[in-house]
Amino acid sequence: MNFASDNIVGASAPVLQAIVQANAGAMAAYGNDAVSQRVRERFNEIFEREISVFFATTGTAANALALSSAVPPYGLCICHREAHVIDDECGAPEFFMHGAKLAGLPGVGAKLRAEDVAAYLTSLPKAPKQMPPKALSISQVSEGGLVYGLNELAALGQVCREHGLSFHMDGARFANALVALGCTPAEMTWKQGIDILSFGATKNGGLMAEAIVVFKPELAEALDYRSKRAGQIISKGRLVAAQFEGYFAEDHWLANARHANRMAKLLSEGLMQVPGVRFAWPTEANEVFPIIPQALDQALKAAGILYHPWTELSLPEAERVGETEVLIRLVASWATREEDVRKLLEIASSGVSRQAAE
Structure with missing residues (x-):
């Protein structure tokens, strides 16, 4: 019996079937196909607004690329000291941010409190000797298995706005948090101030299905180029996107x-x-x-x-x-x-x- 993680099981039947269906025939390459377009439109429906969606094959790639769009090489990204982005990704976010750093803060259950983030931001000297904070990244679900409530997200979002930070959510277990809160995807993200989301499906029935969901338009401007340089614009992109068709169909993702x-x-x-x-x-x-x-x-x-x-x-x-x-x-x-x-x-x-x- 294996309870080591939720990424040790394979892909679910609806996801695999969607890949098989998308596999037939010839389609445009590099995500310019009808399947990818349908999935992007489905994301718009799920999040109740027009957004930008970039597909990725791993959560590490999604996190690193998302943060690279929000943090310049001289900047600082704040996260929990046990967050996946700082503790489990071999420096990938800092590598893709080209020299920017991650600053880890403490918090019970691997969660950050708005007041602690605000106090840390206030304590930083405002001079070129200090890397300026540019983003906050949280894990939803946290590495302690805890879920940020809507009020907690709103409070963190307010801190980000007051200090001029972009707000990133690592949603490797996005669906698990969503059903735990009983809210909508919009209520758990952009309505609370989230600017960019790493939307994970791999742990919840996907084969290798991740997406970067961008709510703040300016963060999407260079992601096509960043994704290409990272090898994340897949020639047979429809086979990545198709996983989300099976994942979303009949609310399969929520049932999982x-x-x-x-x-x-x-x-x-x-x-x-x-x-x-x-x-x-x-x-x-x-x-x-x-x-x-x-x-x-x-x-x-x-x-x-x-x-x-x-x-x-x-x-x-x-x-x-x-x-x-x-x-x-x-x-x-x-x-x-x-x-x-x-x-x-x-x-x-x-x-x-x-x-x-x-």
Whole structure:
């Protein structure tokens, strides 16, 4: 049973079928085809306004290109210190920003608070010796599995406007956050001040389906050129775009996210009943972060269950992982089976009971 991530399962059937359908015949290359145009129009409908959409094959490419459009080489992009853009992308954003830097701030559950961002911005000297802040990047869902509420997004958007920053959202788990909030894509993005979005589908049923969605027109001006230089304008672009046709059809993407979130909730509620288990942060989307006894960690691993240990850096101030405990991350996906969740819970319960008996 593999709970290591939501990118370890393959693509969903509707996505694969859409690729097969788009594969037939000859079409214009480099995204100038009818499929790509239909998908761009669908994005407009989903976000309730005219936007610019650029397709990418990886989330790293989408994030790096999005930030390169917002931050000049002498600029600064603010993010959480554990954000994917600063901690998991091998410096790609800084590489594509041609020398610009990422500045990581602390925050519980890998979330940033508007007041902390504002205080940091105010503290920066206004002189050429200091790289000027040009963008704020947040992860929705955060690396701690938490979801920014609409009020939190609005507050961060206000800080960005007051300080002249572009506001970027890394939406690798965009759909999981969306269904958790029960709002519309427009309400979770541009209506709260988001200027540019990395829209992820790969973790939620796509094969390699990412998009840069631009709400602030001036940020789109050079993205065609930046995408070409990055190798992200694909000659058979219709096969990338087609994934979104299958993804969006009949709200397949939302159904996938609801399932993943429901499996995470089931897993979280079950683990709450296991003695010695507590949680680093609430389960708000499709990731679960329990702090478990080492003996339980060993029992789960012995049963062949795969997951990752996690960092304690963003724990609440009063929370600590003890010497005989481990903080782990369990991730549910669109393809997670309920019987696997229940099997994990059964193993966890029996493992703790066996340890108590000894």
